[in-house]
Amino acid sequence: MFEVEESWCEDAGRDENTLRGALFGPVPSTGLGPRGTRRKKRTRRKNMKKRKEEETQHSEVGHDTPPPEQDDVSAATWVFGETSRPRKRRRKSDKERIADDRLGCPSDTCVAPSVRPIEKVGAAPPTTAVCLKKTQTTEWKSRKMKASGGEGEGDERAKAPTPGCSVGGEGGVHRGLNPVHKQAARKMEGARFRWLNEQLYTSTSTEAMAMFRDEPNLFEVYHRGFETQVSKWPSDPLDHIIADIRSLPPSTVIADMGCGKARLARSVPHRVHSFDLVALDNHVIACDMVHVPLPDASVDVCVFCLSLMGTNTAEFIREARRVLKSGGALRVLEIESRVTSLDRFVSDMETFGFSLVRKRNFSKMFVDLVFVAVEVTGIASPIIQLKPCTYKKR
Numbered sequence: 310m311f312e313v314e315e316s317w318c319e320d321a322g323r324d325e326n327t328l329r330g331a332l333f334g335p336v337p338s339t340g341l342g343p344r345g346t347r348r349k350k351r352t353r354r355k356n357m358k359k360r361k362e363e364e365t366q367h368s369e370v371g372h373d374t375p376p377p378e379q380d381d382v383s384a385a386t387w388v389f390g391e392t393s394r395p396r397k398r399r400r401k402s403d404k405e406r407i408a409d410d411r412l413g414c415p416s417d418t419c420v421a422p423s424v425r426p427i428e429k430v431g432a433a434p435p436t437t438a439v440c441l442k443k444t445q446t447t448e449w450k451s452r453k454m455k456a457s458g459g460e461g462e463g464d465e466r467a468k469a470p471t472p473g474c475s476v477g478g479e480g481g482v483h484r485g486l487n488p489v490h491k492q493a494a495r496k497m498e499g500a501r502f503r504w505l506n507e508q509l510y511t512s513t514s515t516e517a518m519a520m521f522r523d524e525p526n527l528f529e530v531y532h533r534g535f536e537t538q539v540s541k542w543p544s545d546p547l548d549h550i551i552a553d554i555r556s557l558p559p560s561t562v563i564a565d566m567g568c569g570k571a572r573l574a575r576s577v578p579h580r581v582h583s584f585d586l587v588a589l590d591n592h593v594i595a596c597d598m599v600h601v602p603l604p605d606a607s608v609d610v611c612v613f614c615l616s617l618m619g620t621n622t623a624e625f626i627r628e629a630r631r632v633l634k635s636g637g638a639l640r641v642l643e644i645e646s647r648v649t650s651l652d653r654f655v656s657d658m659e660t661f662g663f664s665l666v667r668k669r670n671f672s673k674m675f676v677d678l679v680f681v682a683v684e685v686t687g688i689a690s691p692i693i694q695l696k697p698c699t700y701k702k703r
């Protein structure tokens with residue numbers, strides 16, 4: 310009974326080899342005799358010892374160092390999951406490969422230990438072997454490209470950095486991170502930016518100022534996110550304003566309300582007073598634009614480029630009217646969807662002493678309004694209605 314079963318097993322093993330051989334080419338001999346023989350046990354012991362030595366060597370030299378090449382591993386073995394090495398060894402190296410992939414370093418040194426023998430032995434169908442390696446490489450490359458902003462979402466930014474952008478980007482805070490960590494950091498920053506944006510749109514300017522005072526680095530986070538956002542738009546709205554201001558007489562005095570990093574001031578030869586909640590640039594005066602340190606009627610052009618953010622918009626408009634000379638211009642460039650009713654907005658602005666002289670739309674997203682400052686007697690409506698920008702919950 311026992312004898313019969315034993316030979317059945319041996320035959321089964323041989324048949325398997327023959328079938329595999331017919332399908333995928335010859336499988337290199339393991340050098341083992343029939344199961345249970347002394348020779349087999351001796352060889353197994355020898356192999357185990359050899360492997361242990363190799364593994365110790367590998368862990369001693371460090372994770373990135375490839376273990377010694379295994380010339381006895383056939384390609385069919387690797388590709389089709391069979392192995393002439395004991396299973397334990399192969400499974401371990403597979404896990405290692407997956408772990409390395411997850412860590413974002415499926416470099417040749419990590420992947421190669423299992424792949425390299427395919428090229429060396431050349432016993433497997435070459436197309437399959439080549440395909441496997443190619444797929445791994447291609448997958449890795451495309452992931453790397455995406456993560457590093459070489460392709461897809463981050464691409465535009467990489468090719469056309471926002472003018473005046475000095476913080477962030479790939480060369481900035483993410484330098485030194487591996488692609489997976491970079492991608493995670495970027496997602497995290499995106500989430501923080503969206504959160505900050507919502508805070509700015511849904512709180513008063515006093516609250517916003519307190520938030521940045523308590524945690525000044527949030528302002529940088531906000532502006533990194535803002536720059537990333539702008540780089541995805543067809544054009545930077547501020548560029549349109551810069552182009553127009555360049556054509557104004559050199560004596561024109563400008564107030565840039567909510568200036569960010571004062572790119573406007575750095576891009577025109579005119580005198581520009583730049584105001585923002587935090588001064589990231591030495592051109593900027595840190596203040597709430599509800600009260601700017603300028604005398605009455607001292608400015609020719611007042612600019613709000615994407616900066617009518619707090620819930621107390623009316624106070625910003627009132628302050629703009631105070632500092633503007635009669636006949637001066639107020640330029641409001643906003644996300645169009647924030648203006649639910651243009652007629653209502655324009656009539657509210659009139660009560661503050663502004664008359665609409667030009668309306669433009671561009672990029673299907675923005676509305677660009679120019680008002681002229683006129684004389685009024687008393688402000689009838691203390692409210693300016695603009696919808697806050699909020700995000701869908703993800």
Ligand code: SAH
Pocket residue numbers: 509514517535547566567568569570572584585586587596597598599613614615616617618619
């Ligand atoms: N105008 C710049 C920056 C737009 S981001 C540009 O187009 O590039 C909006 C800016 O408005 C932010 O920097 C924000 O801090 C600023 N801001 C919002 N409310 C403000 C307030 N009450 N006082 C001063 N700055 C404000």
